[in-house]
Amino acid sequence: MMLSVENVSLAFGGVKALSDVSFDVQEHEIRAIIGPNGAGKSSMLNVLNGVYHPQTGKIRFKEKTFSDMDPHAAAALGIARTFQNIALFKGMTVLDNVMTGRNLKMRCNFLQQAVWFGPAKREELEHRRAVEEIIDFLEIQHIRKTPVGRLPYGLQKRVELGRALAAEPQLLLLDEPMAGMNLEEKQDMCRFVLDVNDQYGTTIVLIEHDMGVVMDISDRVVVLDYGRKIADGSPEQIKNNQAVIDAYLGVAH
Amino acid sequence: MPIEVIFFIEVLVGGLLAGVMYSLVALGFVLIYKASGVFNFAQGSMVFFAALTFVSLTERGWNFWLALVITLAVMVVLGLAIERVVLRPLINQPQITLFMATIGLTFVLEGLSQLIWGSQPHGLELGIPDIPMEWLSQKWNINISQFDLFAAFVAGLLVAVLAVFFQKTRIGRALRAVADDHQAALAVGIPLQHIWAIVWAVAGFVALVAGLMWGVRNGVQFALTFVALKALPVLLIGGFESIPGAILGGLIIGATEKLAEVYVGPMFGGGIESWFAYVVALLFLLVRPEGLFGEKHIDRV
Amino acid sequence: MLYREAGQFKSTYAQDQQIFPIRQDRIAIALLLVVAFVVVPLVGDQYWLSALITPFLIFALAALGLNILTGYAGQLSLGTAAFMAVGAFMTYNFVLRLPWLGIIPSMILAGVCAAAVGIVFGLPSLRIKGFYLAVATLACQFFVLWALQRFGWFTNHSASGVITAQQIVIFGVAFNTPAEKYLFTLAIVVVMALLAKNLMRSETGRAFMAVRDMDVAASVVGIPMMQTKLLAFAISSFYCGVAGALHAFCYLGTVEPEAYTLDLSFRILFMIIIGGVGSILGSFLGAAFITLFPIFLNLASGWLSRAVGIEFSSAAVSNLELIIFGGLIIFFLIVEPNGLARLWQITKEKLRLWPFPH
Numbered sequence: 001m002m003l004s005v006e007n008v009s010l011a012f013g014g015v016k017a018l019s020d021v022s023f024d025v026q027e028h029e030i031r032a033i034i035g036p037n038g039a040g041k042s043s044m045l046n047v048l049n050g051v052y053h054p055q056t057g058k059i060r061f062k063e064k065t066f067s068d069m070d071p072h073a074a075a076a077l078g079i080a081r082t083f084q085n086i087a088l089f090k091g092m093t094v095l096d097n098v099m100t101g102r103n104l105k106m107r108c109n110f111l112q113q114a115v116w117f118g119p120a121k122r123e124e125l126e127h128r129r130a131v132e133e134i135i136d137f138l139e140i141q142h143i144r145k146t147p148v149g150r151l152p153y154g155l156q157k158r159v160e161l162g163r164a165l166a167a168e169p170q171l172l173l174l175d176e177p178m179a180g181m182n183l184e185e186k187q188d189m190c191r192f193v194l195d196v197n198d199q200y201g202t203t204i205v206l207i208e209h210d211m212g213v214v215m216d217i218s219d220r221v222v223v224l225d226y227g228r229k230i231a232d233g234s235p236e237q238i239k240n241n242q243a244v245i246d247a248y249l250g251v252a253h
Numbered sequence: 254m255p256i257e258v259i260f261f262i263e264v265l266v267g268g269l270l271a272g273v274m275y276s277l278v279a280l281g282f283v284l285i286y287k288a289s290g291v292f293n294f295a296q297g298s299m300v301f302f303a304a305l306t307f308v309s310l311t312e313r314g315w316n317f318w319l320a321l322v323i324t325l326a327v328m329v330v331l332g333l334a335i336e337r338v339v340l341r342p343l344i345n346q347p348q349i350t351l352f353m354a355t356i357g358l359t360f361v362l363e364g365l366s367q368l369i370w371g372s373q374p375h376g377l378e379l380g381i382p383d384i385p386m387e388w389l390s391q392k393w394n395i396n397i398s399q400f401d402l403f404a405a406f407v408a409g410l411l412v413a414v415l416a417v418f419f420q421k422t423r424i425g426r427a428l429r430a431v432a433d434d435h436q437a438a439l440a441v442g443i444p445l446q447h448i449w450a451i452v453w454a455v456a457g458f459v460a461l462v463a464g465l466m467w468g469v470r471n472g473v474q475f476a477l478t479f480v481a482l483k484a485l486p487v488l489l490i491g492g493f494e495s496i497p498g499a500i501l502g503g504l505i506i507g508a509t510e511k512l513a514e515v516y517v518g519p520m521f522g523g524g525i526e527s528w529f530a531y532v533v534a535l536l537f538l539l540v541r542p543e544g545l546f547g548e549k550h551i552d553r554v
Numbered sequence: 555m556l557y558r559e560a561g562q563f564k565s566t567y568a569q570d571q572q573i574f575p576i577r578q579d580r581i582a583i584a585l586l587l588v589v590a591f592v593v594v595p596l597v598g599d600q601y602w603l604s605a606l607i608t609p610f611l612i613f614a615l616a617a618l619g620l621n622i623l624t625g626y627a628g629q630l631s632l633g634t635a636a637f638m639a640v641g642a643f644m645t646y647n648f649v650l651r652l653p654w655l656g657i658i659p660s661m662i663l664a665g666v667c668a669a670a671v672g673i674v675f676g677l678p679s680l681r682i683k684g685f686y687l688a689v690a691t692l693a694c695q696f697f698v699l700w701a702l703q704r705f706g707w708f709t710n711h712s713a714s715g716v717i718t719a720q721q722i723v724i725f726g727v728a729f730n731t732p733a734e735k736y737l738f739t740l741a742i743v744v745v746m747a748l749l750a751k752n753l754m755r756s757e758t759g760r761a762f763m764a765v766r767d768m769d770v771a772a773s774v775v776g777i778p779m780m781q782t783k784l785l786a787f788a789i790s791s792f793y794c795g796v797a798g799a800l801h802a803f804c805y806l807g808t809v810e811p812e813a814y815t816l817d818l819s820f821r822i823l824f825m826i827i828i829g830g831v832g833s834i835l836g837s838f839l840g841a842a843f844i845t846l847f848p849i850f851l852n853l854a855s856g857w858l859s860r861a862v863g864i865e866f867s868s869a870a871v872s873n874l875e876l877i878i879f880g881g882l883i884i885f886f887l888i889v890e891p892n893g894l895a896r897l898w899q900i901t902k903e904k905l906r907l908w909p910f911p912h
Contacts, residue, residue, distance in 0.1 A: 049774065075776030087771035089764050091832070099757075100764050104776040106757045110785060113756035114749040120756060121568070128567045163775065292685050342888040349630065352685060353827055354887045356820065360880030364873040372869060482816075485689045493685070527700050531693035535678055538690065542682045 002027040002203050003048070003171060008057030010043055010227075017043040018054065019227045025171075030197055030204045032214045034238075035224035036247055041207045042084055044224065045173050048205070049081050050074040061171070076104060080169035082160045084176045084207075090149040094140060094159050095131065097148055101166025102127045134162050138192060154185040158192075165196065172196065174206040178213055186210065190217055215239065223247070263396055264515050265508060270401035272507015273408045274470065277463040278484040279491065279499040280411065281456045286493045287419065288428035288452040290348060291340070294355040297481020298362035299457060303328055304464030304473045305366050308375040321461075328457030336449045344445070345436055363478060374474035379465060404466045408500070411462060415455075416496050428452060432494070486534035492544030501545060506530045573751055590740055595733040604732040604805070606845060611736075611743045612800045614841035617825040618750055618834060619793030624823075625832035626754060627786035628766025629679050633691040634822045636698035637791040638798025639814035640668040642719075643708045645799035646809045649720050650710060657722050661742075661799045668795025669788040671698065676787030680780055695816055703811050716810045719803045735804040742800065746793065751834050753789070762786055763832075824879075828886050830895025839894040851875050 003025040010018040018040045025031045033041045046052040048059060050069035058067050061077060069077075080101070088097050106127065112120040135141055138158050143151060148159060157177060164172055177193065178186045194217055196202050208214050214221060215235045223231040223238060225247040231238055238244055278300060285293040293299075306327055310320035339354055385396040419425035431438040431448050439445050464473075467480055487506050491498025510530050518525050538544070562577055564570040574580045598607070620634050644664035648655055655663070675694035679687050702708050709717050722729040722738060729738045753759055761782045764772035773779055802809045821844060829840020855871050890896055 051770070051774070071770070071773040072776055072778055075774060081774060083771070087768055087774070089767035089771065091767045092760065092763050096760055096763070100760050100772070100775050100777065103757055103761060108757070110753060110756075110758045110789070113758050114753045116752040116756070120752075124571065124756060125567050128571070132567075167776065339884055346887075346891070348684065350887055350891055352688075353823075354884050356823070357880040357883030357887070360876045360883070362880075364876030364880065368870060368873040368877070482692070485692065489686060489689055522704055524700055524704065528693060528696035531690070531696055535690050535693045538682050538686060539678060542686070544686075 001025070002062065003205075004060040005044075005048070006058045006060065008044075008047055008054045008059070010040075010047060010052055010054045016227050017052075018047070018224075020057070021224065021227070021229050022057075023222045023229060023232055025203060025205060026219075027203055028197070028201050029219040030193070030206065030217055032218035032221045032235075033205065033207045033224060034209070034211075034214055034221060035230075038226075039224040040227040041224055042175055043227075045081065045175050045205070045207060048074075048171075048173055049079055075167065078167075078170035079173065080164040080167045080171070081173035082157070082164050082175055082177060084179065086153075086156050086160055088148045088156055088160055088163070091147070093145050093147055094151070094162075095135070095144045097159055098131050098134060098162045098166050099127065101163040102131060104167060131162075131166055134165050137165075137195070138162050139188075154181050157181070157189070161189075161192065165200075168200070169202060172202050172204045174204060174208075176207050176209065178208060178210055186213065193217060264511055266397050267401070268508040268511025269504050270398070270405050270507070271511060272487075272503040272505065273401075273405040273500070274463075274466060274503075275480075275484050275487045275507055276500045276503030277404070277408050277411070277459070277466055278480050279487040279503055280408075280415065280496065281459040281463065282481075282484060282488055283491075283493065283496055283499045284415065284456045284459060285452060287432050287496075289340070289449050290432045291351045291355065292348065292493065293358075293456070294352060294481070295335075295358040295362055296456070296460060296484070297478040298359045298366070299328070299331070299460040300464040300467065300480060301473075301475070301477040302331070302362050302366045302464075303457065303461040304377070304468040304477060305370050305375070307461070307465065308377050308468060308473045309370045312375065324461055325458060328461055329454040332453030332455075332457045333450050335453055336446060340449055340453075341446060359478070363475070367475070372475060374472050375468075376472055377465065377468035379469050383469070400469060404470075407462065407466065411459065412496055412500055415459075419496065424448070424451065483530065486530040488544070489534035490537050490544055492546040495544070495546035498544060498546035506533065509533050571755070573755070587744070590744075591737070595737055598733065598736070600732045603736045606849070608732070608736050608739050609801075609805050610841055610845040611739045612797050612805055613822065613825060613845060614838045615743050615746060615800065616794050616797035616822050617829065617837035617841045618747060619790045619797060620822050621826045621832065621834070621837045622750065622754070622762070622793065623786050623790035625826055625830075625836075626759060626766065627762035627783065627790075629676070629783060629786060630684065630688040631691045631787075631790070632688050632816070632819050632823065633675060633694035633698070634794050635814040635816065635818035636695040637668045637672060637794035638801060638818070639698060639702055639811060640671050640791075641665055641795025641798030642802035642809050642814070643702055644668070644795070645803065646717060646719060647708065647710070657724060657803075661796055664799050665792040665795040668798070669792040672787040672791025672794075673784050676784050676791075679783045679787070692816070695819060699811050699814065709809075716808055719807055719809050722803055739800050739804045742796065746796065747834060747838075750793070754834065758785070824883055826893075827883060828893055830893030831891075833893070833895035835898065836893050836895035839898065843894065847879070848875060851878065 001024055005024070006022050008018055008021045009016070021040075021044065033044060035041055043052060047054050050071045050073060053068045058065050059069075061079070064077065089100065092100075106123055108120045108123050112118065135144055138161065140155065140158055140162065143155060148156060151159065157179075161174070161177065174193070178189050181189065190213060193204060193206070197204055206218070218235060220233060221231075221235055221238045222229060223241070223244050230243045230247060231241045233241070278296065281296045281299065282293060285291055285296070303324055307320055307324040310323060311317060315323070335358065339358060340351075343351055343354060383398050383400040386399055386402065390396050419428065427438070427443045427448055428451075430441070430443055431445060463480075464477070467477060471477065487499060487502040489502075490505055491500070491502025510526060510533075513529050514526050562575075564575065569575065574583055594603075594607070616634060616638055619637070620631065623629050623631050641661070641664045644667040645657075645660050648660035648663055649657060652660070671694070675691060678690045682690060722735070729735055754762070761772070761777045764775065764777050765779065765782050765786075769779060772782075798814065801813070806813060825840035825844050826837060827840070828843055829838065830836025851874070852871065855874070886893060
């Protein structure tokens with residue numbers, strides 16, 4: 001087991017984002033978190049990543065247990081993520097953005113970097129090579145020198161995925177990676193997600209609204225509604241679960 | 254009462270009243286920030302420009318009230334011009350860009366004021382002498398200046414009027430909407446340019462009042478532009494968006510600065526007023542990064 | 555046509571990561587360096603060297619320092635002059651009290667002192683941002699200046715508060731004449747600009763820009779917020795400190811607090827606004843513009859008054875300078891917020907085709 005969420009509750013002032021949520025994630029699996037809008041899915045991801053701190057409950061990742069981690073520590077542990085509203089560095093090129101994903105692997109200090117020749121140059125080129133592989137994988141070679149702010153939404157999402165992959169994470173958190181994409185782009189993104197899971201063995205937790213995507217690519221699904229877990233199982237089980245259907249379609253009173 | 258207590262009260266009250274003077278300048282900043290999201294670094298030079306215009310008119314023999322009205326009109330026109338030339342082309346630029354534009358504006362106003370009216374210092378009289386209140390000094394042996402009290406009264410009145418304006422009127426609501434998000438305000442049909450013109454005109458009026466008060470206190474000279482620098486720690490403490498914050502912040506800064514100058518200063522050889530207010534504000538910020546009444550900004554990811 | 559990049563292919567990442575990947579750029583820079591190091595000292599007029607070119611280089615270095623902090627790392631600072639003052643005063647004191655150190659190690663140590671001050675006054679940046687931070691840096695500006703004037707140790711207890719900078723002597727060779735001071739300054743500025751460029755295209759630069767663009771995301775990616783911000787303050791203050799030392803030793807000739815007022819901090823801020831925020835080239839362009847501007851204005855007003863027959867008083871000229879200055883800042887912010895550096899880039903792109911229309 002790679003990740004275990006135990007009785008996590010999160011509230012913002014009076015608003016309860018998550019209430020006593022528990023589930024686990026197996027190594028190498030693709031786990032989807034779904035639910036109607038406002039169910040607390042992004043909040044859950046933010047808790048996993050240390051951006052939000054839950055009031056109660058714990059997260060167990062690998063051998064560590066914690067409830068108040070900061071995002072930087074999460075990154076160091078091997079957790080990477082993408083965001084719903086694209087958190088790329090708008091002032092930098094695609095290449096630079098993806099390179100920032102490698103920063104935890106870079107050892108040279110600023111003095112060595114100032115001199116450039118020697119260890120800093122070697123390290124930079126070595127990581128450039130690794131990043132270029134990811135750029136090839138995601139088929140964004142043609143825009144590598146373009147400032148990210150000029151790219152269309154779909155490509156920005158891909159670059160963000162690249163930045164997350166650059167860290168060679170063990171756990172990848174994807175927040176609506178297909179949002180706002182047309183059919184072709186979605187198919188490409190699905191392919192990338194599956195390839196990442198296959199080739200690199202990365203465990204993936206993703207939030208997604210498109211049921212077709214969820215059914216196709218995920219191994220198991222967690223369903224949230226109003227901050228509570230209402231279902232947990234394989235896509236088939238979820239599809240036929242009455243509570244899930246009620247949550248999405250509404251119930252007549 | 255023992256002489257040390259009397260002295261302390263005098264210093265404290267003097268500091269509080271000086272703080273009110275800072276608040277007057279800070280009010281101008283808050284107004285513009287609250288209503289257009291712009292941190293108007295040029296407020297100090299607006300104060301200077303207003304005071305200089307008024308004083309130059311009265312010295313040329315114009316009637317007090319007429320000069321006041323004319324200066325007010327000039328400030329309104331200035332506000333309109335600023336809106337048209339500087340703000341409109343920069344709609345929806347990041348705050349930092351607008352801030353730097355107001356720095357440029359500061360230079361323009363400073364140069365313009367002196368080009369038009371010359372650079373000699375002027376004295377300013379408003380008819381209220383800077384002498385101790387009689388009954389206070391006779392009864393309790395405490396010396397507090399009449400003029401200081403008058404300035405405090407004026408400031409209080411101004412704050413009350415502005416607070417009501419922002420909270421209760423339709424225009425006030427529109428101003429707050431604009432400060433939050435230019436594009437959204439445009440989208441709901443708020444006439445952005447009219448609003449900004451109104452705001453800068455009102456800020457001009459506040460600058461005039463502040464200029465008059467400070468002009469009596471320190472004389473109308475180029476150094477008046479530096480009062481803006483004194484108002485900045487006030488804004489740090491009170492929050493950039495709060496009118497009551499400007500007053501409270503002013504009181505805090507004024508009092509601590511005066512007290513420090515008198516009681517702590519001699520230990521350091523004097524001159525600590527140049528930075529003391531800033532350090533106080535800095536320490537305050539470390540505890541409360543938005544100031545007393547500022548709005549907490551939550552970064553939603 | 556002049557500027558065709560076609561045919562210049564990079565076959566290794568190393569080639570792609572060069573500072574000047576285009577051959578025409580490399581030739582231009584080489585020529586520029588030759589002119590700067592060889593031609594100018596031989597041909598240059600003493601006055602121009604000491605009153606224009608040397609201060610231009612010094613301010614360019616200070617602008618570079620501010621650009622690292624404000625342009626790359628996004629931390630607005632109004633305390634630049636204070637860091638320059640620290641550099642100037644500490645260099646004087648090191649040369650005075652530890653004469654065996656030598657001038658260059660003294661300057662480096664003085665820069666380190668400035669960096670230390672920068673770190674202390676950069677600590678608030680961990681909690682506050684934007685204007686609040688800018689106003690907090692004013693605390694640094696005022697406090698440092700007060701401390702330098704108040705504590706006599708800094709001025710070696712001189713009665714007037716103004717001290718003469720010592721001579722620059724390296725391995726027995728004195729740098730006295732304007733040409734020699736110019737070369738000394740030029741060498742230091744070129745080396746430091748190169749180091750800065752290397753830093754900004756490495757991970758440090760990327761970390762700075764990430765913190766500037768979206769610091770929550772930077773944290774998520776693993777960039778350490780505190781270290782990055784403090785490093786930005788440290789490096790920036792180091793650069794400003796060295797610039798301050800050069801300012802005292804190679805330009806003014808004296809070490810005085812009045813030279814490092816808030817006014818200077820604003821001037822350097824304007825240099826990076828007009829030159830281009832977040833650009834090394836921009837620092838140089840902005841410094842050139844602002845150093846040359848008053849001269850240009852003086853000449854223009856002289857010419858105008860001769861042409862039209864009106865005498866412009868010096869007060870009028872200096873007020874006009876303020877107005878035009880402020881107006882130019884507003885103009886640049888409206889028209890090209892990325893400054894002269896961006897205009898230069900656009901020019902280069904047009905040069906690719908010129909004289910053909912497309």
